[in-house]
Amino acid sequence: MTTISKKRLAKELRELQTHGPPTGIAVVSAEDFECWLFTIEVLGNTLYEGEKFCLRFRFPGNYPIESPEVTFVVDEKWGAPVHPHIYSNGHICASILGNEWSPVLSVVSVCLTLQSMLASCTKKQRPQDNDRYVLHAPLSPKKTRFHYDDDTV
Amino acid sequence: MDLALALAATGADDVSDPSDFPESFGILRTLDRTLRCPICKDLFNAPVLLGTCGHSFCSLCIREALKEGEKKECSACRVPTQESSIKKNIVLEESVEAYKTARSTVLALANDTASRKRRREDSTNGADLTPRPKRVKRESSGQDVDLGDERLEESEDSEVEIIENSKAPVDCPICDQKVPATRINAHLDEGCPHESVPEDKGKGKAQWAILLGGPGGKKGAKGGRRGSGRERDRSSSPPPRPLAKVSYHTLSNKQVRGLLQDQCLSESGDRKQWEQRHAQWITVYNANLDSSKPKSVDQLRRDLERWERLKARDEKEKEARVSRVDAKGYEKSQDEHFAKLIAQARASAKGNPNTIRQGASSEKPIEISSDLEMEPESGEAAQATVHIAL
Numbered sequence: 454m455t456t457i458s459k460k461r462l463a464k465e466l467r468e469l470q471t472h473g474p475p476t477g478i479a480v481v482s483a484e485d486f487e488c489w490l491f492t493i494e495v496l497g498n499t500l501y502e503g504e505k506f507c508l509r510f511r512f513p514g515n516y517p518i519e520s521p522e523v524t525f526v527v528d529e530k531w532g533a534p535v536h537p538h539i540y541s542n543g544h545i546c547a548s549i550l551g552n553e554w555s556p557v558l559s560v561v562s563v564c565l566t567l568q569s570m571l572a573s574c575t576k577k578q579r580p581q582d583n584d585r586y587v588l589h590a591p592l593s594p595k596k597t598r599f600h601y602d603d604d605t606v
Numbered sequence: 607m608d609l610a611l612a613l614a615a616t617g618a619d620d621v622s623d624p625s626d627f628p629e630s631f632g633i634l635r636t637l638d639r640t641l642r643c644p645i646c647k648d649l650f651n652a653p654v655l656l657g658t659c660g661h662s663f664c665s666l667c668i669r670e671a672l673k674e675g676e677k678k679e680c681s682a683c684r685v686p687t688q689e690s691s692i693k694k695n696i697v698l699e700e701s702v703e704a705y706k707t708a709r710s711t712v713l714a715l716a717n718d719t720a721s722r723k724r725r726r727e728d729s730t731n732g733a734d735l736t737p738r739p740k741r742v743k744r745e746s747s748g749q750d751v752d753l754g755d756e757r758l759e760e761s762e763d764s765e766v767e768i769i770e771n772s773k774a775p776v777d778c779p780i781c782d783q784k785v786p787a788t789r790i791n792a793h794l795d796e797g798c799p800h801e802s803v804p805e806d807k808g809k810g811k812a813q814w815a816i817l818l819g820g821p822g823g824k825k826g827a828k829g830g831r832r833g834s835g836r837e838r839d840r841s842s843s844p845p846p847r848p849l850a851k852v853s854y855h856t857l858s859n860k861q862v863r864g865l866l867q868d869q870c871l872s873e874s875g876d877r878k879q880w881e882q883r884h885a886q887w888i889t890v891y892n893a894n895l896d897s898s899k900p901k902s903v904d905q906l907r908r909d910l911e912r913w914e915r916l917k918a919r920d921e922k923e924k925e926a927r928v929s930r931v932d933a934k935g936y937e938k939s940q941d942e943h944f945a946k947l948i949a950q951a952r953a954s955a956k957g958n959p960n961t962i963r964q965g966a967s968s969e970k971p972i973e974i975s976s977d978l979e980m981e982p983e984s985g986e987a988a989q990a991t992v993h994i995a996l
Contacts, residue, residue, distance in 0.1 A: 455913065455916050455917070455920075456916075457646055460621055460646070460647075460648065461645075461646055461647055461648075463621045464621060464623050464647045464648075465647075467621065467623045467625060468623065468625060471623075471625035472625065514916075514917065514920040514921075514924075515670075515674070517645060517646075518645075518667075518670045518671055518674045519674060552676055552677070555671075555681045555682070555684070556644075556645040556667070556671050556681045557644045557645060557681045557682050588943075592936070
């Protein structure tokens with residue numbers, strides 16, 4: 454990890470500490486500059502009321518030039534939200550995590566985007582090709598070339 | 607969360623941030639934020655302006671971002687742009703340099719004022735500790751509320767407050783010493799000790815003036831730094847030109863080596879490393895030209911070597927991690943699935959030989975959507991092109 458990415462992450466961490474994370478987001482662990490865990494819940498009257506999910510951020514060495522790898526944690530304790538853009542293995546199809554990433558974005562802004570993506574969901578369902586994708590998905594969603602064509606959710 | 611440990615791990619103790627300023631100085635936090643590059647969140651280093659949209663970044667940051675992204679666009683507003691639109695932002699650099707020198711003084715002044723105010727509030731309010739939550743609320747809403755709130759809280763000594771804000775020295779009513787307005791309360795509280803501040807105070811005042819656009823600040827900036835900068839510009843022989851980008855794939859190995867030799871760069875490693883080294887060199891070299899205080903070329907070469915070492919170490923670590931995950935975790939978790947696939951394949955092989963093709967999907971990645979072209983990216987494991995149609 455280069456100093457630039459560490460410094461930038463240190464600043465984001467500092468910001469999280471002094472201002473606190475946005476409503477509905479909580480830091481689970483941020484002990485190094487490689488992997489951070491957050492819990493995320495959607496407040497208010499939405500399909501995901503009362504549900505809580507865990508988000509994992511993995512940072513590449515040239516963050517923020519390169520996007521972080523963001524997935525929902527799927528294990529015994531956590532599950533991925535049922536959403537048309539979120540696969541059951543936790544991979545997220547969101548343009549800002551792929552070709553629309555901009556180094557101006559931050560951990561907090563990604564969390565907020567995902568929160569709003571969940572909040573605006575009108576029907577709880579898996580992506581159409583969920584089973585097929587999950588069987589062959591690479592470990593990191595960054596190796597998948599998603600096709601982004603739905604702006605409604 | 608062990609922040610202290612995490613911060614120490616950066617090895618950089620100068621991780622400054624707008625939140626360094628006390629909450630009651632929301633204005634200064636805003637000021638601090640606006641003088642930071644949106645990419646690295648550090649105070650601008652050799653700031654440049656994108657002619658296409660007007661946003662500013664550190665030269666190196668935006669050059670790296672343009673190099674990495676598939677699309678050439680402004681990181682802040684996504685307006686299409688290209689490297690030739692990068693222009694030096696001289697005024698911004700001067701402002702940031704001035705702010706850098708003023709920052710520690712401003713920070714000290716702000717912290718001092720905030721802590722004294724807190725002390726006073728604590729002593730006047732006694733057991734009533736209600737102002738605390740108010741303070742938190744006010745911080746996000748900005749300066750106007752801040753001032754209003756202040757007046758409410760301290761209406762009984764509002765006159766003193768106004769004088770304090772003017773930062774002018776006042777006569778102590780007890781010992782007749784000249785005491786900075788910001789210190790008068792503490793001075794009285796401490797029983798009139800000898801004040802030895804004028805020198806520091808003068809400097810502080812000038813720096814406040816720079817920030818607030820006062821006459822003192824302007825004069826300082828013009829007479830000092832800017833003038834010398836111009837002189838240097840004039841005296842130096844033709845300014846070094848930026849290096850042109852190279853499309854390496856049209857060049858032979860010998861030619862790429864030649865490029866490295868031209869720049870006196872190391873020729874170690876393989877062809878891929880040569881190209882990366884040369885491309886990175888062009889980026890840092892050109893970014894360095896945008897600085898009014900450029901580093902020496904030798905220093906840049908050392909930086910490049912360091913960058914390469916760090917990168918190599920990173921890749922090594924990453925490989926080690928990935929192989930750990932691959933070998934044990936993945937195989938175990940997919941054990942059941944593999945067994946099922948094998949059984950399926952055997953069954954179908956026994957039955958109709960035509961169905962084998964379906965069962966063999968574990969052998970190679972299948973194309974999920976045929977209406978999209980596959981990226982010829984070699985070396986990647988499973989490559990799935992996924993089409994979501996809703």
